[in-house]
Amino acid sequence: MGRRDGHAMSRRQALRLAGTGLGLAVLGAGAWGCTPEEETSASGGSTTPGGSKGGDTFTTPPLGTAPKPLWQQNTTNENLAGIHALAVFGDTVVVSGDPLVGRDVVSGKEKWSRPGVTIPGAKLITGGGTLYLASAEYDGDVVGLDPATGKETWRSRLGKEYEQPRPIAADDRHVYVLAGILEEDLSSPTNVIAAIDTTSGKIAWREQRDKGTEEFGITAAVVGGRLAYTDFRKNVTVRDTTTGRQLWTKKIGRSNYYRFAVHEDLLIVPDGQRLRAFALATGTERWSLANEKFTWFNDPQVLDGVLYASDSAYGMWAVNPGTGKQIWHNKDLVGKAAEAWQFAKVGGTVYGATEHDKNGGVHAFDAATGKLRWTYNDNTGDNQKWYVVPAGKRLAAMHAKRLYALPAV
Numbered sequence: 093m094g095r096r097d098g099h100a101m102s103r104r105q106a107l108r109l110a111g112t113g114l115g116l117a118v119l120g121a122g123a124w125g126c127t128p129e130e131e132t133s134a135s136g137g138s139t140t141p142g143g144s145k146g147g148d149t150f151t152t153p154p155l156g157t158a159p160k161p162l163w164q165q166n167t168t169n170e171n172l173a174g175i176h177a178l179a180v181f182g183d184t185v186v187v188s189g190d191p192l193v194g195r196d197v198v199s200g201k202e203k204w205s206r207p208g209v210t211i212p213g214a215k216l217i218t219g220g221g222t223l224y225l226a227s228a229e230y231d232g233d234v235v236g237l238d239p240a241t242g243k244e245t246w247r248s249r250l251g252k253e254y255e256q257p258r259p260i261a262a263d264d265r266h267v268y269v270l271a272g273i274l275e276e277d278l279s280s281p282t283n284v285i286a287a288i289d290t291t292s293g294k295i296a297w298r299e300q301r302d303k304g305t306e307e308f309g310i311t312a313a314v315v316g317g318r319l320a321y322t323d324f325r326k327n328v329t330v331r332d333t334t335t336g337r338q339l340w341t342k343k344i345g346r347s348n349y350y351r352f353a354v355h356e357d358l359l360i361v362p363d364g365q366r367l368r369a370f371a372l373a374t375g376t377e378r379w380s381l382a383n384e385k386f387t388w389f390n391d392p393q394v395l396d397g398v399l400y401a402s403d404s405a406y407g408m409w410a411v412n413p414g415t416g417k418q419i420w421h422n423k424d425l426v427g428k429a430a431e432a433w434q435f436a437k438v439g440g441t442v443y444g445a446t447e448h449d450k451n452g453g454v455h456a457f458d459a460a461t462g463k464l465r466w467t468y469n470d471n472t473g474d475n476q477k478w479y480v481v482p483a484g485k486r487l488a489a490m491h492a493k494r495l496y497a498l499p500a501v
Contacts, residue, residue: 153466155465156466157466158467158468158469159498161496162497163199163200163496164200164495164497165187165195165200166493166494167188167189167193167490167493168189168191169188169189169490169492169493169495170188170212174311175311175350176215176216176217178479178480178481178488178490179216179223179239179481180197180482180483180488181218181221181223181239181240182239182240183197183198184203184240185197185495186239187490187495188214190207190212191205191208192205192206192207192209192242193205194239194240194241194242197483197484198486200495200497203240203241204243205242206237209228209235209237210225210226210227210228210235211225211227211228211256214258215260217259218239218262219261219262219263219264219266219267219290219314220262220263220264220265221238222236222237222238222239222246222262222290223237223238224236224246224259224262224267225237226256226257226258226259231249232249232250232251232252232256232271233247233248233249234247234248234249234259235247236267236290246290246293247293248288248293248294249293250269250286250288250295253273254271254272254274254284255271255272255274256272257269258270258271260310260321261312261313261321262314263314263333264290265289265333266287266288266290266333267287267288268285268314268319268333269285269286270284270285270286270310271283271286273300281303282301283300284298284299284300284301285301285319285321285331286299286336287319287333287336297336299336299337299338308323310322311323311350311351315372316356316372317332317334318330318332318333318373319331319332320352320354320372322344322352322361326345326346327341327342327344328343328344328352328361328370329342330359330372330375339373339374340374341375342375344361344363346362350391350433351392351393351433351434352391352392353394353399354372355369355397355399355413355414356413357372357373358370358371358372358378359372360392361392362389363389364388364389365383365385365387365388366381366382366389367380367383367392367411367416368380369413378416380416381411381416381418383403383407384405387403387404387405387407388403388404389401389403389409390403390404390431391433391434394413395436395437397413398410398411398412398419398459399411399412400435400437400442400444402431402432402433402444403431405423406425406426406428406431407421407423407425408422408425408429408457408462409421409462410462420462421462422457422461422462422463422464424464425464428451428467429444429451429452429455429467430446430449430451430455431446431447433445433446433447434479434480435480436480436481436482436487437482438482438485438501439459439500439501440460441456441457442456442458442459443457443480443482443487443500444480445477445479445489446477447477447478448475448476448477451467452467453467453468453470453489454467454468454469454478454487454489454498455467468489468498470491470494470496472491472492472494474492477491482500483500484500485499485500486500
């Protein structure tokens with residue numbers, strides 16, 4: 093652990109630059125008020141944040157009416173980081189790009205800005221109140237920032253024999269990173285997964301993955317002493333967070349691109365026509381929920397003890413994550429809604445952010461019945477996915493390079 097002196101990029105590092113970007117952004121939340129939507133200046137700054145003077149008083153529109161944003165800001169979002177494109181830290185919302193910017197969730201005003209702090213396309217990974225990033229210098233460093241101030245608080249290195257370590261998950265004890273093992277010809281046909289101690293900055297454990305496993309397309313989560321992850325090669329793998337020992341791995345029939353869900357001792361993945369729940373400790377299948385023929389499930393998410401997922405027939409599901417039993421299934425959304433891939437829940441409303449569809453945007457569903465209440469769309473026509481994350485009474489929604497604040501009450 094320690095600081096690294098500045099130096100020029102090596103030839104080897106330069107050769108590895110191509111193809112390294114994944115896309116990084118973090119979504120946060122803002123406020124919505126009863127004043128008109130603010131305009132955005134050409135430089136990307138907002139001109140008039142709305143709402144009350146304290147920024148905490150706002151009204152919500154009647155049922156069936158989509159809200160208007162209180163404020164909006166331009167961002168440098170690259171739209172490549174999947175579920176890691178948006179995040180909220182207390183009263184700070186961070187959006188990816190260069191510079192990396194933290195904004196006040198109430199007013200939308202810039203709190204801090206850090207140019208050149210991480211590689212293009214890096215995922216924002218958080219654990220123990222720290223934001224972990226791959227260093228922009230391509231030097232093998234992993235950097236920790238205080239998300240409230242943007243200041244660097246931590247730095248460590250996996251080792252020179254590894255190519256571009258990238259954080260994939262973190263908890264209070266470890267940052268979990270993935271890195272290629274460099275050969276003499278600078279190729280990296282094999283890769284490792286490792287845990288770096290967040291106190292000492294030293295490697296806690298390091299395990300080589302099977303030859304041919306993907307370095308990219310990784311989705312990971314830490315729960316109950318287990319590190320679970322999936323990849324583009326349709327693998328589901330679980331390791332012990334203390335030792336790195338692989339507990340089990342399974343093949344699933346369809347790639348998991350963005351998210352799997354966890355609930356207590358279960359890991360739940362979409363596998364084509366079915367949702368499947370596996371025991372985190374053993375990999376034993378606990379339950380399976382089938383959809384209609386030729387209809388596949390999208391990425392699930394557990395919020396307040398309920399699993400939510402959309403499907404390819406524009407259906408919306410609420411499921412008991414412990415048993416796999418259906419709570420409700422809304423089949424009436426064709427032509428009214430697009431498939432949601434990311435969810436947030438505030439009070440009695442579930443919000444779903446969609447991918448590319450003219451009927452998409454941010455959907456608001458009644459959590460008790462699944463009925464569609466309203467859809468917010470900025471009508472820009474940008475063919476980019478939406479993101480949504482809650483922060484107290486507020487929602488932040490991002491589309492392409494625009495960040496909006498919507499009401500969440």
